[in-house]
Amino acid sequence: MNAIEVQHLTKNFRKPYDKTLKGHLTSLLKGEKRYKEFSALQDVSFTVKQSEGFAIIGNNGAGKSTLFKILSGIIFPDQGKIKINGTIAPLIELSAGLHRDLTGEENIRLNCAIFGLNAKQIDEVLPDIIEFAELGEFINVPVKFYSSGMKARLGFSIAVHIDADIILIDEVLAVGDKPFKKKCNKKMKELKKQGKTLVVVSHSLKSLKTICDRALILEKGKVVDIGDIDDMLEKYEQKASS
Numbered sequence: 001m002n003a004i005e006v007q008h009l010t011k012n013f014r015k016p017y018d019k020t021l022k023g024h025l026t027s028l029l030k031g032e033k034r035y036k037e038f039s040a041l042q043d044v045s046f047t048v049k050q051s052e053g054f055a056i057i058g059n060n061g062a063g064k065s066t067l068f069k070i071l072s073g074i075i076f077p078d079q080g081k082i083k084i085n086g087t088i089a090p091l092i093e094l095s096a097g098l099h100r101d102l103t104g105e106e107n108i109r110l111n112c113a114i115f116g117l118n119a120k121q122i123d124e125v126l127p128d129i130i131e132f133a134e135l136g137e138f139i140n141v142p143v144k145f146y147s148s149g150m151k152a153r154l155g156f157s158i159a160v161h162i163d164a165d166i167i168l169i170d171e172v173l174a175v176g177d178k179p180f181k182k183k184c185n186k187k188m189k190e191l192k193k194q195g196k197t198l199v200v201v202s203h204s205l206k207s208l209k210t211i212c213d214r215a216l217i218l219e220k221g222k223v224v225d226i227g228d229i230d231d232m233l234e235k236y237e238q239k240a241s242s
């Protein structure tokens, strides 16, 4: 069964023309357009199978985060269809989903409640999330005082413990230290064995190899290729070095 089906997805954004204030005012008076439209995603189609590890690879600005935001329901596409079979836990951008004035523990409770866990379920899962995050005393400190690595620990730990069917992981492995990255990789492999679907964005290609079965290469919002992870990484690296 497919966990995710994406068909002909297109997302346009508006970018202001690079003009001086005088230029903008002149355009305004002349009734000229002050923005140009561009496609962050253009006719993107792919499927992710259940319990598959699926990587999205692409250079800066290729559209990876935009695609993740659409999959998580944070923003909507202009065109295209998405079908998600199951519950989804998005771990996108480090601080997204974490409230800066709440402590680590309060953020865990809040995120679990938003995901639909009741008070008893939250009490059950809370010790596991705290233990995995390894934040020590900082679990009782507001998140605004956390480093990016600490936020990544908390976000990752919440996302992998709330028992979602599909987990979206965006670049979290880039900021964690070596022992934590190792622990995350191990956890992701365990989750796959349990039948969870993982969709991962990372510039750390080596770690993708151990977690993902297939990959999609995005370039300027368009799908270049989809296939076996080793083939796609080789293709991407060849392109980068040419």
Ligand SMILES: Nc1ncnc2c1ncn2[C@@H]1O[C@H](COP(=O)(O)OP(=O)(O)OP(=O)(O)O)[C@@H](O)[C@H]1O
Pocket (backbone or CB within 6 Å): 013, 014, 015, 040, 058, 059, 060, 061, 062, 063, 064, 065, 066, 067
């Ligand atoms: N809200 C927005 N308004 C206007 N343009 C945007 C918006 N969000 C993203 N973009 C643009 O869309 C394009 C794709 O951005 P996106 O963040 O999805 O790329 P990415 O592949 O995740 O890049 P990176 O690897 O640097 O994180 C970029 O040109 C970016 O400037």
